[in-house]
Amino acid sequence: MSGYQKPIPQIDEESKPFWEACKRHELYMQKCRDCGTLRYYPRALCGNCLSSDTEWVKCSGRGEIYTFTVTYQNRGAGFRDELPYVLAYIELEEGVRMMSNVVECEPEKVSIGMPVEVVFEDINDEIALPRFKPLPE
Amino acid sequence: MNLYKKAAIAGVYEHPTRWAPDKSAFQIHAESARGALEDAGLKISDVDGYFTSGVSGMAPILMAEHLNINPKFLDSTSIGGSSFDAHVHHACAAVAAGLCEVALITYGSTASSRGMSIGTGLRLGSEPPEQFESPYGPTTVGAYAMVAHRHMHQYGTTSEQLAEIAVTMRRHASANPQAKYRDTITVEDVLESRIISAPLHLLDCCIISDGGGAVVLTTPERAKDLKKPPVWVLGAGESCVHTGMGAQDITDIAARRSGETAFAQAGIAHSDIDMCMIYDSFTITVLTTLENLGFCEKGEGGEFVLNGRIGLGGELPINPEGGGLSNNHPGMRGIFLVIEATKQLRGECGNRQVEETRLALVHGTGGWLGVRHSGVTLILGSE
Ligand SMILES: [Zn+2]
Numbered sequence: 001m002s003g004y005q006k007p008i009p010q011i012d013e014e015s016k017p018f019w020e021a022c023k024r025h026e027l028y029m030q031k032c033r034d035c036g037t038l039r040y041y042p043r044a045l046c047g048n049c050l051s052s053d054t055e056w057v058k059c060s061g062r063g064e065i066y067t068f069t070v071t072y073q074n075r076g077a078g079f080r081d082e083l084p085y086v087l088a089y090i091e092l093e094e095g096v097r098m099m100s101n102v103v104e105c106e107p108e109k110v111s112i113g114m115p116v117e118v119v120f121e122d123i124n125d126e127i128a129l130p131r132f133k134p135l136p137e
Numbered sequence: 138m139n140l141y142k143k144a145a146i147a148g149v150y151e152h153p154t155r156w157a158p159d160k161s162a163f164q165i166h167a168e169s170a171r172g173a174l175e176d177a178g179l180k181i182s183d184v185d186g187y188f189t190s191g192v193s194g195m196a197p198i199l200m201a202e203h204l205n206i207n208p209k210f211l212d213s214t215s216i217g218g219s220s221f222d223a224h225v226h227h228a229c230a231a232v233a234a235g236l237c238e239v240a241l242i243t244y245g246s247t248a249s250s251r252g253m254s255i256g257t258g259l260r261l262g263s264e265p266p267e268q269f270e271s272p273y274g275p276t277t278v279g280a281y282a283m284v285a286h287r288h289m290h291q292y293g294t295t296s297e298q299l300a301e302i303a304v305t306m307r308r309h310a311s312a313n314p315q316a317k318y319r320d321t322i323t324v325e326d327v328l329e330s331r332i333i334s335a336p337l338h339l340l341d342c343c344i345i346s347d348g349g350g351a352v353v354l355t356t357p358e359r360a361k362d363l364k365k366p367p368v369w370v371l372g373a374g375e376s377c378v379h380t381g382m383g384a385q386d387i388t389d390i391a392a393r394r395s396g397e398t399a400f401a402q403a404g405i406a407h408s409d410i411d412m413c414m415i416y417d418s419f420t421i422t423v424l425t426t427l428e429n430l431g432f433c434e435k436g437e438g439g440e441f442v443l444n445g446r447i448g449l450g451g452e453l454p455i456n457p458e459g460g461g462l463s464n465n466h467p468g469m470r471g472i473f474l475v476i477e478a479t480k481q482l483r484g485e486c487g488n489r490q491v492e493e494t495r496l497a498l499v500h501g502t503g504g505w506l507g508v509r510h511s512g513v514t515l516i517l518g519s520e
Binding site: 096 | 279387
């Protein structure tokens with residue numbers, strides 16, 4: 001794992017349960033107990049009603065590609081060695097969209113609407129990064 | 138309070154430099170301030186309101202020191218490239234409320250000679266939204282590219298249609314002796330340029346230059362007695378769009394709400410607008426801005442930009458000086474939109490003058506379409 005050069009998420013109070021679940025290779029979203037709204041990215045207060053009464057809901061880990069780009073230029077450490085890579089928004093079955101990468105697939109084969117499922121990349125002892133790969137047909 | 142004709146643009150200046158390795162950004166700010174004050178026929182000691190962004194730290198006090206001014210109203214609104222359009226909006230409000238009488242807005246940058254990679258550098262960040270983005274390698278171009286891709290998917294927009302925007306901007310720049318890139322290009326040139334972040338090619342992206350500019354606003358009374366005819370602010374609107382809680386349609390941009398506000402204040406229709414200055418960070422920015430401002434329906438932008446409509450001599454000329462795609466782009470381009478619109482409304486633009494320009498629309502986009510961004514719309518008029 002040493003030599004990992006990309007930015008590493010900084011765990012804080014709001015994001016801790018999310019990253020702890022990822023470490024177990026599970027994807028969890030927040031749901032407001034007062035108004036029922038689902039939200040991503042994780043934060044303490046519901047953006048709909050400001051309630052902090054929050055339930056963590058386990059996601060299926062499946063979704064589809066809402067949009068994507070194949071990145072051919074990024075001078076950033078860690079990324080410049082992996083060009084081209086796919087940056088995407090994934091629309092989860094639960095209805096929220098999250099930014100991620102599409103992996104285990106040739107960039108030319110990626111398309112909008114393609115069904116995908118989460119895979120986790122253990123980048124250090126604390127963080128496993130949720131990314132997505134095409135669902136087997 | 139409606140801002141209709143509550144303040145006027147009295148002076149503007151576009152710094153001629155596109156490459157200034159020996160200058161600091163501060164020097165470009167100061168030279169631009171002098172240019173705009175001279176244009177207005179005002180003195181630096183007249184300035185009692187100051188607006189700036191882009192230099193690091195506490196921009197307005199650092200720059201106030203460099204200019205040796207002691208304004209009684211300061212604003213460092215920093216919402217990306219549209220910041221300086223927001224400064225015009227805020228300066229109008231301050232002048233209208235009597236909080237200041239002569240508002241100076243300055244911008245300066247040496248992005249090109251310092252080798253800044255504006256679009257493809259790594260953005261580090263551990264703030265709440267960024268810890269869920271930066272690990273995946275988003276770039277500025279990549280964010281806009283994801284909007285372009287979704288637009289193509291939803292509406293059938295093509296790379297050829299986007300390329301037409303870049304070709305038009307370059308045609309405009311070819312007639313502007315100060316523009317950084319002046320050799321005309323074709324749709325094929327755009328499509329054959331290398332892909333930076335699919336589906337956007339190199340020539341779909343704004344250029345990087347050095348540069349700067351300044352704008353002076355003042356009260357209606359004072360503006361009537363100055364060197365140049367006043368250019369009136371008739372309407373202004375501001376907005377931001379972000380990922381919400383994870384459900385945004387990334388083809389809906391901030392221009393929709395800022396445009397509605399500005400048009401309502403000005404009390405005019407889209408068909409009254411003679412020309413537009415639209416922040417062209419990327420070709421897709423222009424297309425989605427036109428749609429969201431309401432010049433065409435969503436999904437019709439690809440057709441709208443064809444057949445010379447947005448070129449000089451067309452129905453709705455956009456960026457007659459060549460835009461950020463060809464003329465200049467020192468990182469934050471919002472001020473140049475106001476400067477060119479003002480010169481057009483005064484009829485000072487020579488071979489690139491849009492005939493009989495009485496109403497101009499300015500729209501600045503700041504930040505990242507597709508992730509989080511700001512939009513500022515200004516409607517300016519000569520009468
Ligand atoms: Zn709630």
